[in-house]
Amino acid sequence: MKQHSVEILAAAGFGILFAILLSEAITYPGRSAYMPTATTIVGLVMCGLWALRSARLLFAGNTDHLNVRGAEVGHFVLIVGAGALYTALFSWIGFFSATIIMIPGVAVTLGFRDWKTLFISVLGFVAVLYLVFRLLLSVPLPDEAILKLIGG
Amino acid sequence: MEILLNIAGAVPAILDPYVILAMIVGTAVGIAVGALPGLSATMGIAVLIPLTFTMPPLVALAMIAGIYNGSMYGGSIPAILLRIPGTPAGIATVFDGHEMAKQGKARLALDISLASSSIGSAVSAVALLLVAPLLALVALQFSPANYFWLAVFGLTAVSVLLAGTPAKGYLSAALGLCIGMVGIDGISGNERFTFGTLEFLSGIHIIVLLTGLYAIPPAIDLLMGRNAIETGKLDLGESSKGFKWSSLVPTWIRASGIGMVVGLIPALGGNIAALMAWNEERRYSKNKDNWGKGEPAGLAAPECANNADTAATLIPALTLGIPGNAVAAVILGALLVHGLRPGPELFRDNATTVYGFMLSMLITAGMMFIIGKFGARAYVNVLRMPAKLLGPMILALTVVGVYAIHNSMFEVILMLIFGLLGFVMERLSIPTAPAVLAVILGPIAEENLRRALLISRDDVSILFKGPISLVLIGLVVIAIATPWLTKRKR
Numbered sequence: 332m333k334q335h336s337v338e339i340l341a342a343a344g345f346g347i348l349f350a351i352l353l354s355e356a357i358t359y360p361g362r363s364a365y366m367p368t369a370t371t372i373v374g375l376v377m378c379g380l381w382a383l384r385s386a387r388l389l390f391a392g393n394t395d396h397l398n399v400r401g402a403e404v405g406h407f408v409l410i411v412g413a414g415a416l417y418t419a420l421f422s423w424i425g426f427f428s429a430t431i432i433m434i435p436g437v438a439v440t441l442g443f444r445d446w447k448t449l450f451i452s453v454l455g456f457v458a459v460l461y462l463v464f465r466l467l468l469s470v471p472l473p474d475e476a477i478l479k480l481i482g483g
Numbered sequence: 484m485e486i487l488l489n490i491a492g493a494v495p496a497i498l499d500p501y502v503i504l505a506m507i508v509g510t511a512v513g514i515a516v517g518a519l520p521g522l523s524a525t526m527g528i529a530v531l532i533p534l535t536f537t538m539p540p541l542v543a544l545a546m547i548a549g550i551y552n553g554s555m556y557g558g559s560i561p562a563i564l565l566r567i568p569g570t571p572a573g574i575a576t577v578f579d580g581h582e583m584a585k586q587g588k589a590r591l592a593l594d595i596s597l598a599s600s601s602i603g604s605a606v607s608a609v610a611l612l613l614v615a616p617l618l619a620l621v622a623l624q625f626s627p628a629n630y631f632w633l634a635v636f637g638l639t640a641v642s643v644l645l646a647g648t649p650a651k652g653y654l655s656a657a658l659g660l661c662i663g664m665v666g667i668d669g670i671s672g673n674e675r676f677t678f679g680t681l682e683f684l685s686g687i688h689i690i691v692l693l694t695g696l697y698a699i700p701p702a703i704d705l706l707m708g709r710n711a712i713e714t715g716k717l718d719l720g721e722s723s724k725g726f727k728w729s730s731l732v733p734t735w736i737r738a739s740g741i742g743m744v745v746g747l748i749p750a751l752g753g754n755i756a757a758l759m760a761w762n763e764e765r766r767y768s769k770n771k772d773n774w775g776k777g778e779p780a781g782l783a784a785p786e787c788a789n790n791a792d793t794a795a796t797l798i799p800a801l802t803l804g805i806p807g808n809a810v811a812a813v814i815l816g817a818l819l820v821h822g823l824r825p826g827p828e829l830f831r832d833n834a835t836t837v838y839g840f841m842l843s844m845l846i847t848a849g850m851m852f853i854i855g856k857f858g859a860r861a862y863v864n865v866l867r868m869p870a871k872l873l874g875p876m877i878l879a880l881t882v883v884g885v886y887a888i889h890n891s892m893f894e895v896i897l898m899l900i901f902g903l904l905g906f907v908m909e910r911l912s913i914p915t916a917p918a919v920l921a922v923i924l925g926p927i928a929e930e931n932l933r934r935a936l937l938i939s940r941d942d943v944s945i946l947f948k949g950p951i952s953l954v955l956i957g958l959v960v961i962a963i964a965t966p967w968l969t970k971r972k973r
Contacts, residue, residue, distance in 0.1 A: 363675060365932075
């Protein structure tokens with residue numbers, strides 16, 4: 332994947348974001364509009380300069396490639412998916428239950444096979460989190476599905 | 484005299500058992516964070532801040548001081564043993580530190596690094612204690628126009644100096660300014676960039692942004708195996724008995740000075756301080772040929788300088804509210820979380836807390852020596868921590884930490900979105916520090932600009948009056964012109 336092609340796309344993406352923000356900023360009344368308008372204009376101009384620079388390098392024959400391997404893209408998608416699922420599980424079955432599932436799930440999916448270390452680390456880590464967040468800081472976390480099942 | 488009285492006044496607070504415990508835990512955790520390649524002081528503090536939310540301010544800040552100091556030393560452990568700097572500031576440590584380890588002097592190298600780091604941190608903390616209150620007194624004389632230009636200068640310098648391409652630095656800053664404006668405008672009461680979302684009305688909490696930008700990308704990197712290391716057999720070798728420590732005193736003096744000066748300059752960091760100190764020390768050395776081949780002074784200089792940079796970085800941050808780099812911005816975020824607004828008034832209104840924090844920078848420098856000395860073997864084992872377990876653990880910590888702030892899942896999701904944004908920005912070589920600095924400096928700049936215009940009844944010329952404003956405008960122009968000047972020089 333050519334780096335400068337990706338950069339042009341990214342600059343366009345950021346440019347669209349700043350254009351949306353600018354269209355919003357100019358509607359603010361009085362002095363409230365000064366800073367948002369100025370900032371979004373600067374952002375838009377910078378996106379333009381960035382895209383121009385990348386286009387110039389691309390047409391000049393610069394063939395730099397993004398340092399991304401195929402397997403990394405797969406891992407990245409997996410990590411983002413795991414993060415989204417973990418956030419959902421956090422609300423549905425509780426933080427500690429979700430953590431007990433997420434850590435081994437992610438580690439094993441990514442190829443970790445030291446079961447003894449995995450078991451001890453996860454239990455130790457969750458125990459420390461329980462001690463800090465439940466007992467020490469008394470953070471009101473969502474109800475725990477596993478604890479409920481065993482009558483906790 | 485007043486400074487000394489304030490320092491003495493903070494001593495009882497710093498001797499509170501909880502504060503002492505926080506310093507010990509912070510230092511121990513900081514060394515471990517620094518020792519793990521891919522994790523930095525910024526990331527360690529960003530993960531910790533939400534956890535300190537319910538703690539008294541001084542307990543939280545003492546822990547942060549420990550992490551900051553500890554991680555700077557911790558970065559030298561993999562640099563010496565594995566030739567992999569744990570933090571960017573450990574780059575120059577590799578040159579002579581790893582060579583010493585290869586010669587079977589790993590234990591001596593770790594001891595030199597530890598002693599040099601502790602001395603650098605201690606000298607820097609003393610400078611912070613003595614210089615910051617004086618600078619705060621000067622800053623009290625600043626007008627709103629001066630503050631506006633100061634914020635603009637901080638933002639411009641960091642945007643230009645941290646980015647390979649200035650446009651990317653400014654783009655990051657513009658993004659941060661927009662994020663900082665989300666919510667209700669404090670002066671007019673108008674909603675800005677909320678898009679009708681109720682959760683945005685109170686703005687985006689700085690910790691949500693900090694945790695997302697600084698904790699999630701390293702976690703993703705760990706999971707993707709980008710910072711995977713092969714430890715193999717780690718042998719510490721012979722002890723440091725018989726080493727002539729007094730030979731390093733001149734090195735420590737020079738390196739501390741370099742570290743402190745670099746720390747005061749926005750956008751420069753421990754890595755620059757360390758490289759400069761290593762280079763300068765080589766110029767003074769009688770045996771230049773031994774440099775890069777295991778010269779003890781070549782290890783002492785960068786380690787002393789990168790730790791001398793730590794507290795010095797906080798001088799402009801605490802007194803003017805202008806963070807010079809990402810870690811200072813994160814620490815300012817921690818102050819804001821605890822209701823402490825950085826700036827000259829901080830020294831007047833919260834003297835015990837701010838002096839206590841500065842004292843904790845000094846005390847943790849000593850604690851770092853003791854913990855590092857007795858825990859050397861344990862920290863070497865930290866290097867064996869599997870990245871595939873560490874990554875999800877960081878994710879779990881950040882999620883629960885951010886949730887604990889307002890018990891809000893919306894903020895957790897927002898933090899993860901910022902994490903992805905930070906990861907993408909890193910891949911595209913867009914620095915994240917200007918965005919974070921802009922979130923902090925944007926409101927300062929806007930508030931003071933509007934205050935100045937209100938005083939002058941919309942007469943813009945007020946911004947260009949007075950020597951302080953003119954000097955700051957000059958500095959802004961220099962910062963903007965730096966990339967072109969450097970290009971022409973080349």
